Amino acid sequence: MNVVRSLSRWRKALLLVPLTFAALAGTPVFAQPEVIIREAxxxxxxxxxxxxxxxxxxxxxxxxxxxxxxxxxxxxxxxxARHGARWKPGHWQARGPNWYWIEGHWVR
Known part of the structure; x- marks a missing residue:
């Protein structure tokens, strides 16, 4: 009976390993989808x-x-976020007929 429980625990642990790697390999939190609008x-x-x-x-x-x-x-x-850095606010930028959102960020 103890062998069956032990194997069951190992099987659960081994199933979590690929799920963990898949979660870590996903898109980083800071990645933002590019917003492109035709209306100013x-x-x-x-x-x-x-x-x-x-x-x-x-x-x-x-x-x-x-x-x-x-x-x-x-x-x-x-x-x-960092000592000596300044905040550059996000802004809309025109490129041809489209408008793109540039996310705000810290600049040294």
Whole structure:
């Protein structure tokens, strides 16, 4: 009976190994699908920036594509990822007739 239990445990463990490798080999969390839109975003909204907050950088609001139209995303604070880095906000960039979203990121 103990041999049967032992084999059953080993079989379960061996089945988890390929699943673990498949999960690790998947798309990284930071990979973002490229957003390409033919409709230009609306003009930026005027949004007052709150007072400075140590350890954070202000990420201004922007328009996000929601599948059928744009929706406003209000500004928010980004925790500083690296000492001496500055936050480059995301923005829409025109390339020919299309508009591409460039994700915000930290720059040294």
């Amino acid at each position: 975003p609306p003009p930026m909204r005027v949004e007052p920036m709150p007072g400075a907050r140590p350890g954070y950088a202000w990420d201004p609001g922007h328009w996000r594509w929601e599948g059928r139209g744009y929706a406003w995303v209000p500004g928010h604070w980004q925790p500083v």
